[in-house]
Amino acid sequence: MHELMKEYKLDGQFRWITAQTNRARNGELYRYIADTKGAFVQPAFYEAFGLTVVEAMSCSLPTFATCHGGPAEIIEHGVSGFHMDPYYPDQAAESMADFFEKCRDDPSYWKKISDAGIKRINERYTWKIYSERLMTLAGVYGFWKYVSKLERRETRRYLEMFYILKFRDLVSA
Incomplete structure (x- = not known):
């Protein structure tokens, strides 16, 4: 160079x-x-x-x-x-x-x-956008965990359903 x-x-x-x-x-x-x-x-x-x-x-x-x-x-x-x-x-x-x-x-x-x-x-x-998204995700996760009380097998089914419906398409794209 x-x-x-x-x-x-x-x-x-x-x-x-x-x-x-x-x-x-x-x-x-x-x-x-x-x-x-x-x-x-x-x-x-x-x-x-x-x-x-x-x-x-x-x-x-x-x-x-x-x-x-x-x-x-x-x-x-x-x-x-x-x-x-x-x-x-x-x-x-x-x-x-x-x-x-x-x-x-x-x-x-x-x-x-x-x-x-x-x-x-x-x-x-921006940090404002990042922190708002983080708080939203934390709230969603906390609410889901509190309400669902799912067992390990049920949690796995939920995650597999999420993968099949959403994540698989994102990965292939």
């Missing part, structure tokens, strides 16, 4: 940022990158959830992230960010180059993706 930077005279055009351990500084770092109309790239082979993706998008950074795992659900490809397959680096590079070319041709494009990313996070990934 460093040789490509030299060959194409990209010095000063992008930065490698190592893993950050100072959480208070992360938001400031993301803001600085956003202020210079940069982008966040998370090229992991797999990411279970994608907290860095949520953080970057909430700081208004257009985000490119792995299509394997959580970021595939967080990002709406081409709307609020971009999926990339780290197993195909040429396609990922082409996607990033295409994004910055569109930004050069249409200065409002960066803001369009940035705003859509913030909107996506505010609609689905």
Whole structure:
């Protein structure tokens, strides 16, 4: 990568940022990158959830992230960010180059993706939403456990019915 930077005279055009351990500084770092109309790239082979993706998008950074795992659900490809397959680096590079070319041709494009990313996070990934869902699930589980008093065999039948009616279709999709 460093040789490509030299060959194409990209010095000063992008930065490698190592893993950050100072959480208070992360938001400031993301803001600085956003202020210079940069982008966040998370090229992991797999990411279970994608907290860095949520953080970057909430700081208004257009985000490119792995299509394997959580970021595939967080990002709406081409709307609020971009999926990339780290197993195909040429396609990922082409996607990033295409994004910055569109930004050069249409200065409002960066803001369009940035705003859509913030909107996506505010609609689905805030602490308020998470805590409300958690409390709802806890309430449903607590109520079900209190009311049902099911034996082990009955519980297993209930879970099998749930799997057959709902989960199996989700897995196959």
